[in-house]
Amino acid sequence: xxxxxxxxxxxxxPCYKIAETDKYFAFLDINPNxxxxxxxxxxxxxxxxxxxxxxxxxGLMSFSRKVAKAIEKVVDCERVxxxxxxxxxxxxxxxxxxxxxxEDARFTTKASLTKEEFERLSEAISSNF
Numbered sequence: 750x751x752x753x754x755x756x757x758x759x760x761x762x763p764c765y766k767i768a769e770t771d772k773y774f775a776f777l778d779i780n781p782n783x784x785x786x787x788x789x790x791x792x793x794x795x796x797x798x799x800x801x802x803x804x805x806x807x808g809l810m811s812f813s814r815k816v817a818k819a820i821e822k823v824v825d826c827e828r829v830x831x832x833x834x835x836x837x838x839x840x841x842x843x844x845x846x847x848x849x850x851x852e853d854a855r856f857t858t859k860a861s862l863t864k865e866e867f868e869r870l871s872e873a874i875s876s877n878f
Contacts, residue, residue: 752840754790765871767819768878772805773812775878777871778844781860785824785847785870789813796839813843819877820845823870830854 756762758774765777767787778786791809795801801809817829826847832854833843846853862870 752794752838754788754838754840754842755792755794758790758792765867767871767874768812768816770812772808775812775816775845777867777874779867781846781862782844782856782858783824783826783847783849783853783860784862784866785820785826785829785845785874786860787816787820787845787874789816789843789845791841795841796835798833798835798841798843801841809841809843813845815878816874817845819874820847822877823873 753762757764757776767775767777772792773789774792775787775789778788789809789812791801791805793805813831820829824847826849828848830846830848831843835841848854852858
């Protein structure tokens with residue numbers, strides 16, 4: 750059965766897309782730790798990051814770096830943090846989180862954005878990718 754991320758990649762579920770290549774996809778997290786929180790995923794559906802083949806793993810990290818650089822151009826933050834937890838959805842995903850304090854990395858406080866704010870943000874980051 751396809752994961753929610755596979756359904757997002759296929760366009761079956763709407764998202765605020767940031768970037769896409771033939772192998773990777775990035776979109777805003779709709780329940781963000783902070784403004785600009787983005788998920789990067791391989792299009793290939795694999796549950797655990799260390800089960801990815803080496804080329805896909807390295808490609809995901811390279812893709813995530815490019816997305817993080819685009820986020821930094823748009824979102825005022827101290828830095829963009831990267832975390833991989835992977836318990837919520839059985840599909841590898843990298844969290845890119847604009848950090849102001851360590852609290853932004855803890856998944857305990859969430860930012861609230863309107864649909865219009867999500868749209869403007871995704872367009873701005875995407876145009877810097």
